[in-house]
Structures are given as structure tokens and as C-alpha cells.
Amino acid sequence: MNPGRKVLVLGATGRLGSGVARALARRGDRVVLTARDRGKLEALAGEVGPLPGSAAPFVRADLGDDAAPETIVDGIRRSIGRVDDIVIACGPSPRTPFDSLRREDLRHTLAVHAVAPLLLVHALAGDLVEARGTIVALTDAGVTRPYTNHVAYLTAKGALQTGLRALAVELAPEVRVNMVALGILVDPEADADPLQMHRLATRSPLGRFGSVEEVVHVVVSLLDATWATGEIWGVGR
Numbered sequence: 343m344n345p346g347r348k349v350l351v352l353g354a355t356g357r358l359g360s361g362v363a364r365a366l367a368r369r370g371d372r373v374v375l376t377a378r379d380r381g382k383l384e385a386l387a388g389e390v391g392p393l394p395g396s397a398a399p400f401v402r403a404d405l406g407d408d409a410a411p412e413t414i415v416d417g418i419r420r421s422i423g424r425v426d427d428i429v430i431a432c433g434p435s436p437r438t439p440f441d442s443l444r445r446e447d448l449r450h451t452l453a454v455h456a457v458a459p460l461l462l463v464h465a466l467a468g469d470l471v472e473a474r475g476t477i478v479a480l481t482d483a484g485v486t487r488p489y490t491n492h493v494a495y496l497t498a499k500g501a502l503q504t505g506l507r508a509l510a511v512e513l514a515p516e517v518r519v520n521m522v523a524l525g526i527l528v529d530p531e532a533d534a535d536p537l538q539m540h541r542l543a544t545r546s547p548l549g550r551f552g553s554v555e556e557v558v559h560v561v562v563s564l565l566d567a568t569w570a571t572g573e574i575w576g577v578g579r
């Protein structure tokens with residue numbers, strides 16, 4: 343895939359979304375950022391603008407709101423005009439202990455991880471088809487190998503995977519839709535208990551957690567993988 347693409351990054355202020363946005367900007371793509379936190383969006387936009395001193399466009403939207411897809415499309419139309427590709431790296435991975443699982447936990451995680459991204463792709467389908475675009479979404483190895491205390495999150499990621507695989511068929515052959523199912527990444531803030539972390543890491547055959555750079559490398563490779571659609575590449579399992 344040639345650089346110089348216009349790429350919408352959902353969850354752009356997160357660890358992985360910001361890593362992807364920086365990598366794409368470095369290779370000459372034009373990124374449009376979206377998330378909720380204005381301060382983080384402004385800071386990152388200043389870093390990844392198309393020219394030194396010019397900021398990248400961004401749109402603030404809460405994917406839990408019904409209006410989010412429309413808000414993001416409006417922001418794109420008013421700034422960069424159209425998009426060619428989308429990277430979906432949004433949303434929290436909340437702990438929802440089974441004993442206290444609530445309807446709201448399921449409703450919210452499904453809205454943020456699956457309903458809003460799928461409706462957004464639907465709303466931008468014309469752009470993607472015209473650009474012969476591609477979508478790459480981050481999902482979780484836990485969908486096929488579940489772990490405890492995350493029923494809502496894993497259900498939502500499963501819905502995203504199924505929805506995007508269906509869209510890979512709906513949008514073929516013009517648009518490619520693929521996913522990366524991740525194991526656990528190193529998190530210097532969260533990894534406070536070394537023993538617990540060691541136990542978790544040794545569940546992986548590689549015996550360690552992944553880095554942001556390792557995931558970014560796979561996302562960019564999958565954006566460029568012109569003979570792949572409907573695929574879920576696993577890393578860090």
C-alpha cells in the first residue's frame with residue numbers, strides 16, 4: 343500500500359492507538375484522530391501533523407453515545423474531507439466480576455467496542471470503497487481463550503470480530519477488513535505485582551508480554567497486506 347493515505351484512528355490517545363498514529367505519520371500518511379480526551383488529542387495532534395508546525399485533525403467523540411458515528415463523520419467532512427483507511431484501537435477493558443455483572447456493563451462495552459465502530463464503518467463505506475481502503479481492528483486473544491472477570495469486554499470483542507468478518511464479505515472486493523488478536527502487553531503502571539505478572543507472562547510460549555512497538559509493526563503490516571481480508575492475525579498468544 344502506498345503511503346500518503348488518510349487514516350482515521352479510533353482510540354488514538356491510547357497506548358496502541360497513539361503508537362499507530364505516530365508510525366503512520368512517520369511514513370507519510372495523514373492521520374485523523376478520535377477519542378474523548380481533548381488534552382491528549384491536542385497533544386498528539388501537534389506531534390503527528392502533516393507538516394512541522396501543523397496539527398493533525400481530530401474529532402472528540404464518546405463511542406458510548408448514539409450520535410458518535412455521525413459526530414466523527416461530520417468532523418472528517420469538515421477537516422480532511424474523506425478517509426481511505428481506518429484503524430480501530432478504542433475502548434477500555436473493564437474488569438466486570440461475574441458476581442456483579444450488570445446489564446449496563448454489557449450495554450456499554452458492546453456500544454464502545456462493537457456497535458459504534460461497526461456503524462462508523464457503515465457510514466464511511468463510500469469513502470473506503472472509493473479509496474480501495476482497508477480496516478484493521480485490535481481485538482483480544484481472550485475471545486478464543488477467555489480469562490476471568492471480563493465477560494462484558496470479551497463478549498464485546500467477540501461481537502466486533504464477528505461484525506467485521508461479516509463486513510469483510512459485504513465490502514469485498516474493494517475494501518479489506520482484518521484484525522489483530524493480542525495477548526497481553528507490558529504496562530509499566532499496571533504491572534505492579536511482579537509474581538502475578540510473571541505467572542501471566544509465562545502462560546505465553548514466548549514467556550513475556552508484548553510491547554507497543556511489536557503491535558504497531560503488525561498493525562502496519564496488516565494495513566499493507568493486500569492479499570488478506572476477513573483475517574484475524576494472532577500475536578502474543
Ligand SMILES: NC(=O)c1ccc[n+]([C@@H]2O[C@H](COP(=O)([O-])OP(=O)(O)OC[C@H]3O[C@@H](n4cnc5c(N)ncnc54)[C@H](OP(=O)(O)O)[C@@H]3O)[C@@H](O)[C@H]2O)c1
Pocket residue numbers: 352353354355356357358359376377378379380382403404405406430431432433434435454480481482483524525526527528
Ligand atoms: N493493551 C493490551 O494489553 C491489550 C491486549 C489485548 C487487546 N487490546 C486492545 O487494544 C486496543 C487498544 O488498547 P490500549 O492498551 O491502547 O488501550 P488504552 O491505552 O486504554 O486506550 C484506549 C483508547 O480508547 C479510547 N476510549 C476509551 N473509551 C472510549 C469511549 N467511550 N469513546 C471513545 N474512545 C474511548 C481512549 O481514549 P479516551 O479516554 O480519550 O476516550 C483511548 O484512546 C483496545 O481495543 C484493547 O481492548 C489491548
